[in-house]
Structures are given as C-alpha cells and as structure tokens.
Amino acid sequence: MYEMVNIGSYSFEEYLEMVEFFHGAVAPGLVLGGFMVDLAIGRISEGALLDAISETRTCLPDAIQLLTPCTIGNGWLKVFDLGRFALSLYEKKEGRGVRVYLDTKKLESWPEIKSWLFKLKPKTEQDKDLLLAQMKEAGNGICGVQSVQIQPQYLMKQSLGKIAVCSECSEPYPVKDGIICRGCQGEAPYVSGLTAVDAGPEESSA
C-alpha cells in the first residue's frame, strides 16, 4: 500500500509516536481505537461541541483522549465499563451523535486481528508486526456506525455543590456527600492508618 494513512489530523506514524508517549506502548487497541475515533469524528457535524463515551475501560479511552478534546479530567469523556470495544461521540447539549463499533462479520478477512480480539492464541504466539500491518490496512473497514441518542440523565452536568472541610480528615469535600467525606465513610482504597510524611524541602516558604 502506497496510500497515505491518516488518523485524525496525524499521519499513521505520528499517531503511533503519540500513543507510545502517552500510553507507554504501541498497544494494538490504540491503533484500532484510533481508526474508530477518526471514523466517528468524520460522521459528526463539524464544529459541534462534543462529549464522548467509551464502552470499555481498556485502551479505547486513550485513543479518545488523544484525538478529541474529551478527557477524563475535563469530564467530556465518560467510561461505561460495558466490555464492548465501542465508542460514541455526541453533541453535548442534545445528546445526538454516532456510535462506532466492531463489525465481527467483517473480521474474517483479517485473521490476525480476529485472533487478537478473541484471544485465540497465547500472547507469546501473536505476531505483533502482522497484527499492526493488518490493522493499518483494514483501517475503519472492520467497523460499523450507528446513530445514537444519549439518555437525558447522562447529559446533565454534575456540579460538586458546596465545599466544606471534612471533620475527620480535615480535607475539602462536597457537602452533598454527607456529614463526613466519602473517603472517611470507608470508600478509600487504603489500608487504614495513613502516616504523615514530611512534605519536605521542596515546600515553599509562604
């Protein structure tokens, strides 16, 4: 193939470099995910203010974060852990948009992609070069597109509301969470008994 392959506004190779920098490795899921996000962007009205949904927590959220303005921290990307390698981009106010998914019928022509996706071979027997070559050639040709309407409860912006100091840990927390913060209510992922560590010499003298 001498055809130029692009993902978003990047060349295929530029995109792989971004993936390696951000995600830590050229994971096949980000290559496939890049083509899927690119396809979704192309099906959405230009200039629309976008929100995104990833239906898996694996790999795909990073392709969305690299190729769209939507990130976890700005709240424009939401992850619904449905176990499906699919995403939606939608206009954030009305919730109308497109969903891109894997069309398993189209996978038969790409045995290495199918084998990777369904884990038909142990990881040690995978041919990663062949896998990436098939992904580059298949592009978005193994995807399907649907129009979607997001349920209204997911379109509302959740405000943190009033902030106060938790009487237990003395940290700021949203009052709506209760009389103490959710961490002190037992939801923190730590073994109890946190030990203070000197914030150290880097601390500025205010």
Add this chain to the structure above:
Amino acid sequence: MYEMVNIGSYSFEEYLEMVEFFHGAVAPGLVLGGFMVDLAIGRISEGALLDAISETRTCLPDAIQLLTPCTIGNGWLKVFDLGRFALSLYEKKEGRGVRVYLDTKKLESWPEIKSWLFKLKPKTEQDKDLLLAQMKEAGNGICGVQSVQIQPQYLMKQSLGKIAVCSECSEPYPVKDGIICRGCQGEAPYVSGLTAVDAGPEESSA
C-alpha cells in the same frame, strides 16, 4: 519571584501549554494538580513501576495522565470518586506509596486559592490571573504527604477472560459478563433503537 518553577520535567510555562493542548484550557485544578503530582513523584523510589489513584474525577486525573505513565486506557490510573482533591502514586505490585492532599491549614496565606477551592466567590468575580500567580508561588507548599498502603483487592490485574460474540448485538464481549453483554443487559447509556449508518466511503475494500 525569579526562581525557576518546574512541574515534573517541564518548566511551568511548558506544562501550561501541555495542559491547554490536552485538557482544552488552563484549568486551575490542573495547575494545582501538577504541583501535587510532582510532589508525589519526588517522594516515590526512582524506577519503581507506578500505579496511580485519583480521589476525584475533576481535573486531577489529567495532571496524572500528563506527568506520569499512568492513564485511564492503560489501567495504571484508577479514579475513585471520593470528592477529595488528592492522589496516590504507589508501587504497583506491593501497593506501597505516597498520598498527596490539600492541607487546608496552609491555605490561609493564599486567599485566592482558598476562595476558588471553597467556591467563596461566583466564578465571574474570580481573578484567574491572581489565582494562577498564587498557585505558582505556593507550589506544593499547600499540600501534605502521607505514606499509604493500597488494599490488596485493588492490586490484582483484572483480566477480561474469554471473549465471545454477544447473541444480541453481535459484538465481542467478555463471557464472564453473562449470556449477553452488559450493554444488551440494559446498562448502555443510549435511548433504545440504534440506527445503522453507512460506514461510508472511507471503508477500505478488504
């Protein structure tokens, strides 16, 4: 202040540029978050394989994704929505690490930061330049550090297990989720009745 201020391996100004590119705006939460992540990195053994926890879904996850190898898509960053502006970095196998949080006692010297954090003024009355200047000067001086041990159940890598085709939507899904995928079990965020859209001319001819 003529002192050079750095965040991670970046100058303060380089970091702000990265924030604007990735997050879409120079959000105060990412500036503060940058200093917090930087402080945590400095307290962790060099060369340790790190995982990260953000205790809020607002802003802080993006500072972590920009300054560490941990992202949502590679699974090394987990978000626990506890409403606290705090993060932990920890050695991924043993779960020992550090937690950086806001020390509210230290906020009294920084009225604009305090006012922003506790939402004491309407957003329109905030002085963003002053806020960012105070954050740059305060640096990590408004933070505290604790040593933490992550609970063992959060240290195990969750494998997707066997993948099959869902008999309802025909998409690949983890068999452990049930006889049909979680999307088809009613967890999808869409109004029902997805309409197929032609994947279009970009589709490659395999």
